[in-house]
Amino acid sequence: MSEDRYIRQTTLKDFGAEGQQKLKSAKVLVIGAGGLGVPVMTYLNAMGIGTLGIVDADIVSISNLHRQVLYTEKMVGLPKVVAAKNQLEAQNHETEINTYQTFLTVSNALEIISSYDVVVDATDNFPTRYLINDACVILSKPFVYGALHGFEGQVSVFNYNGGPTYRCLFPEMPNADAVPDCNENGVLGILPGIVGNLQALETIKIMTGIGDVLSGVIMMFDGLTQRFQRMKLNTIPKNKEIKTLQSSYDFDCETPIKSIESKDFQNLILNGKMELIDVRTSKEYEANHLEESKHIPLGELEERVSEINIEESVYVICQSGIRSKKAVLRLKEIFPGKEFINVAGGMNHINTYAHTN
Structure with missing residues (x-):
């Protein structure tokens, strides 16, 4: 030294x-x-x-x-x-x-x-x-x-x-x-x-x-x-007095939310048909987004739900997975009985080579 x-x-x-x-x-x-x-x-x-x-x-x-x-x-x-x-x-x-x-x-x-x-x-x-x-x-x-x-x-x-x-x-x-x-x-x-x-x-x-x-x-x-x-x-x-880790560390939600991990999601977008909703801001979306996605910012979700094709499997993505969970909760209230799937980790977990603009 x-x-x-x-x-x-x-x-x-x-x-x-x-x-x-x-x-x-x-x-x-x-x-x-x-x-x-x-x-x-x-x-x-x-x-x-x-x-x-x-x-x-x-x-x-x-x-x-x-x-x-x-x-x-x-x-x-x-x-x-x-x-x-x-x-x-x-x-x-x-x-x-x-x-x-x-x-x-x-x-x-x-x-x-x-x-x-x-x-x-x-x-x-x-x-x-x-x-x-x-x-x-x-x-x-x-x-x-x-x-x-x-x-x-x-x-x-x-x-x-x-x-x-x-x-x-x-x-x-x-x-x-x-x-x-x-x-x-x-x-x-x-x-x-x-x-x-x-x-x-x-x-x-x-x-x-x-x-x-x-x-x-x-x-x-x-x-x-x-x-x-x-x-x-x-x-x-x-x-x-904690002796062991919990089996999972995730947000507590009053309504259960179905999620998909980024690796599985990337395989899915290559092979399957889906409705993918990106709820980030316009600046975030313009900087980088998945080609398959439809942009509806979280703040505009309720007034633009008619743009979502609920006949398909609907996946929701944001930057880190927080806003997409909020969006899923709101969509489940609007469309009771319809399943909406959160992309865990959001764009932060999506590999840069995967269908991005």
């Missing part, structure tokens, strides 16, 4: 060479290589973290670039884990970087997470967040939480030294219809950078023992007023 490289850190009182060595020995897993994950990975890597794991199954898209500043225009279409690893190795060759080009699932979560000291939740959906929480409780791993909504962000540390878990904040997963979607509502490019850097700072504090870790506290940031607020969070003992 170059002494000059980290001299601005090692000269810090209460950090020093001992803190730097603790970083060098640390293993941190970042789940999600998007808006939150990029600043976390970039700063941990620059500051001398020993091992960095990256979990992400997505590719770099042009709409990522306004906030995911690790990537460049030439990387559009590349898997994020590949693009991130190339950039991070160029930044600091001393870091051991492990990549997992996959979604975190019930079948792989415990195996992947078990190799790391700290998990950073840089995801953008509730199901994965609950999976991360439960796996970390089972494995006794702390995880650093970050979330975004509009111009606001939240940061906390869960499952740290007997502190609260994510389920102490949100005991049960919400219904799909109650969940905001950043693909639809947008996000200001700089906000993930602010929240992601706060997550990186909490990770450094956990690994080196400096400062006060945000355990038992939710810190909320309002970007429009530059104000921080802190809310205390109490530990609920039963939430620390």
